[in-house]
Amino acid sequence: MSGWIRIVGLGPGAEALVTPEVTAALAEATDVVGYIPYVARVAERPGLTLHASDNRVELDRSRHALDMAADGRRVVVVSSGDPGVFAMASAVFEAVEAGPRAWRDLDIEVLPGITAMLAAAARAGAPLGHDFCCINLSDNLKPWGLIERRLRLAAQADFAMAFYNPRSKSRPEGFEKTLTILREECEPERLILFARAVSRPDEAIRIARLSEATPEMADMQTVVLVGSSLTRLIERGGKPIVYTPRFTPE
Amino acid sequence: MSGWIRIVGLGPGAEALVTPEVTAALAEATDVVGYIPYVARVAERPGLTLHASDNRVELDRSRHALDMAADGRRVVVVSSGDPGVFAMASAVFEAVEAGPRAWRDLDIEVLPGITAMLAAAARAGAPLGHDFCCINLSDNLKPWGLIERRLRLAAQADFAMAFYNPRSKSRPEGFEKTLTILREECEPERLILFARAVSRPDEAIRIARLSEATPEMADMQTVVLVGSSLTRLIERGGKPIVYTPRFTPE
Structure with a gap:
């Protein structure tokens, strides 16, 4: 056989x-x-x-x-x-x-x-509609210093970002440090999305500005998406649309 | 209605x-x-x-x-x-x-x-099995300078990378410039994959080292994957396996 x-x-x-x-x-x-x-x-x-x-x-x-x-x-x-x-x-x-x-x-x-980030992005609109990166925030298998370095360089490159494994009971402080780094590198109005249990009955999508984000908004069931500096919010009757335009001005 | x-x-x-x-x-x-x-x-x-x-x-x-x-x-x-x-x-x-x-x-x-990069990665093994970024190499809708900046920062962050729209008839020189930038930022042994028409009858996957890569290996039907510094090649009887390990040493 x-x-x-x-x-x-x-x-x-x-x-x-x-x-x-x-x-x-x-x-x-x-x-x-x-x-x-x-x-x-x-x-x-x-x-x-x-x-x-x-x-x-x-x-x-x-x-x-x-x-x-x-x-x-x-x-x-x-x-x-x-x-x-x-x-x-x-x-x-x-x-x-x-x-x-x-x-x-x-x-x-x-x-x-x-993959979770693309399912989450689809639910919110098109936040990963331009260049983006994808980072596992767990430091079980890599040093925290490498995560911090990648976060800073990704922000400086103005990538949209997707974070997997943002926060667990054994690592409650990692995502708090992530938010601190993002606040040092990005403007306070930067859009950030917390997508939990996407496509499952208990799905929950939360849209915030970086200045309003708190560590408790994420857990191990959450994928976190951060817009680039150009990511936009369209207000409407229902839930708003978040998308990153295709065009970047000179 | x-x-x-x-x-x-x-x-x-x-x-x-x-x-x-x-x-x-x-x-x-x-x-x-x-x-x-x-x-x-x-x-x-x-x-x-x-x-x-x-x-x-x-x-x-x-x-x-x-x-x-x-x-x-x-x-x-x-x-x-x-x-x-x-x-x-x-x-x-x-x-x-x-x-x-x-x-x-x-x-x-x-x-x-x-999406093409994940279908291509699956065919090759798991080259995007750790932190990675995704860049559209077309400068139709963004300045080339931004692409160059993102390439350099992504290499410095040691992300694996996926490139969409690497090369077209109207932009023959962009991918050549990309290879030059990668050679300045990465070691010559860095693994690079050219995945054309993935899952279609004319699918072709080509694995090279950065030192051997040439612009002609890519066209508009190709997604290009670049490993991180840790990406590995497993030789075997059939086509080799390319994967990025989960563990990053201190």
């Missing part, structure tokens, strides 16, 4: 945002591997074994998936959003590089998904 | 990468508006009018779509990839902001799609 591994993105939450390619891979799988809440999104069926594991065991989970594929099983590794954006794809390839030579010759594919 | 407008992303090309949400919007539409090659991806059917227009008329096209929605029609504006990434969403909102007040109260939604 010829095994394979597909590292897939389930999108931000809604079924209507899962690509047909990912749905087809799940239908052919014998095993699904991933973090507990993401595996819980996969329907049970005869012939499919669900392997849910806790956070922060990404390398163990990757090795388990690779082992099963080497044994001839059809393994889907699930992430929310896109698997290549602060998710399982890098972890699996770290395991491949450090693992037995035979793992390199496995049939491995990455199937993209709708 | 109550009209609406949906600004949707068709993904990079393959049908299997179109979200069910976008497919459903197209099924309910009375009118589809967009650039000729993207409208050509929508199947004709009775009751659906296709309005294909040329490149560089994004604002005219947006006003046409808004006019029709105000007249009670169900209008889908199509982009390839994601509509919020260098595509139609910003153009429509520019038209809304400058247009009649009534346009603001239209039922407008943006439906995200798989």
